Amino acid sequence: MPSEGVETDLEKFLILENDKVHESLGRCSEWIKNKLPARFARPICYSVMSQGKRLRPILCVMAYRISGGTSKSAIYDLATSIELIHSYSLMHDDLPCMDDAELRRGRATPHKIYGEKDVLRSGALLIPTASLWATMALKQLVSTDLLKREIIMELNSAAGASGMVGGQYLDLMAEGKVVSPEVLENLHRMKTGALLKASVTMGGMAANTKQSTLNTLKQFGHWLGLAFQIKDDLLDVTSSTEELGKCPSDRVHSKSTYVSLYGIEDASKMAEEMKEKALETLSLAGLNDPWLISLTEYILKRKR
Numbered sequence: 001m002p003s004e005g006v007e008t009d010l011e012k013f014l015i016l017e018n019d020k021v022h023e024s025l026g027r028c029s030e031w032i033k034n035k036l037p038a039r040f041a042r043p044i045c046y047s048v049m050s051q052g053k054r055l056r057p058i059l060c061v062m063a064y065r066i067s068g069g070t071s072k073s074a075i076y077d078l079a080t081s082i083e084l085i086h087s088y089s090l091m092h093d094d095l096p097c098m099d100d101a102e103l104r105r106g107r108a109t110p111h112k113i114y115g116e117k118d119v120l121r122s123g124a125l126l127i128p129t130a131s132l133w134a135t136m137a138l139k140q141l142v143s144t145d146l147l148k149r150e151i152i153m154e155l156n157s158a159a160g161a162s163g164m165v166g167g168q169y170l171d172l173m174a175e176g177k178v179v180s181p182e183v184l185e186n187l188h189r190m191k192t193g194a195l196l197k198a199s200v201t202m203g204g205m206a207a208n209t210k211q212s213t214l215n216t217l218k219q220f221g222h223w224l225g226l227a228f229q230i231k232d233d234l235l236d237v238t239s240s241t242e243e244l245g246k247c248p249s250d251r252v253h254s255k256s257t258y259v260s261l262y263g264i265e266d267a268s269k270m271a272e273e274m275k276e277k278a279l280e281t282l283s284l285a286g287l288n289d290p291w292l293i294s295l296t297e298y299i300l301k302r303k304r
């Protein structure tokens with residue numbers, strides 16, 4: 001539990017959790033290396049093993065714990081399946097046909113090293129790999145086939161047309177246009193929010209928690225996802241490329257963002273409001289887990 005220096009405690013907690021996620025990603029990368037020619041495996045390993053914040057898998061593990069999940073190590077593999085989807089989305093998002101980015105997580109984007117073709121092809125492999133990795137983890141975590149199927153459905157729905165890919169499509173179509181606040185919120189809810197929401201939902205489901213707790217986690221994930229994306233928009237204009245470890249910014253692609261629509265001050269207030277709604281959701285349900293509360297606060301305080 002966090003004690004007196006809550007932020008320092010959270011930092012330590014995140015480092016420990018990050019290490020466990022990293023370990024699972026390492027095993028998954030080895031598994032991929034053993035199955036595929038190096039030309040395919042290298043871009044995947046480069047991307048998956050780079051230093052991300054690992055928020056999605058960490059949220060999944062936290063939700064599992066607060067839903068009563070007994071600390072089975074396989075939960076890290078289930079959580080890692082979400083990070084695999086996130087990794088492929090970053091590999092593809094950075095490609096010349098999308099954001100054409102040069103820098104990600106403080107180093108060259110995969111296609112700058114391995115070329116566009118190989119990154120496109122190998123990135124796609126992470127989609128079925130995520131489902132396989134999750135299915136293997138679920139064998140150890142969950143006893144009924146129905147629940148296993150529902151968890152895999154949750155992952156794939158969040159990643160697909162009504163979630164991340166659908167949101168990315170809307171985002172690409174909106175380039176150069178000023179969209180309405182409703183369109184922007186929907187786009188972000190799908191592109192970024194869906195996977196964050198699925199992270200906590202899958203954690204709760206893996207613990208076989210009751211429906212009311214699942215509903216709370218989904219509602220929490222919804223607000224957290226929006227707060228996270230508004231903060232992402234804010235960081236895009238308030239932080240340097242060095243601080244963020246990525247480029248270029250949304251402005252280069254003339255994207256509508258919370259900042260372009262509302263300005264820095266109002267966007268900051270909105271992020272704060274969404275975060276408060278996320279915390280209120282937990283508190284109303286009596287899910288006052290100190291780590292999850294500090295992580296929620298951190299999402300708005302983060303510098304990258």
Ligand code: GRG
Nearest residue numbers: 052053054089090092093165168169191192232
């Ligand atoms: C075929 C249309 C189509 C899409 C393919 C590319 C793609 C799928 C989706 C893009 C989704 C995307 C990149 C959303 C942005 C999410 C986001 C805010 C990422 C940054 O997340 P962090 O801050 O990053 O957690 P780290 O590096 O810490 O993992």
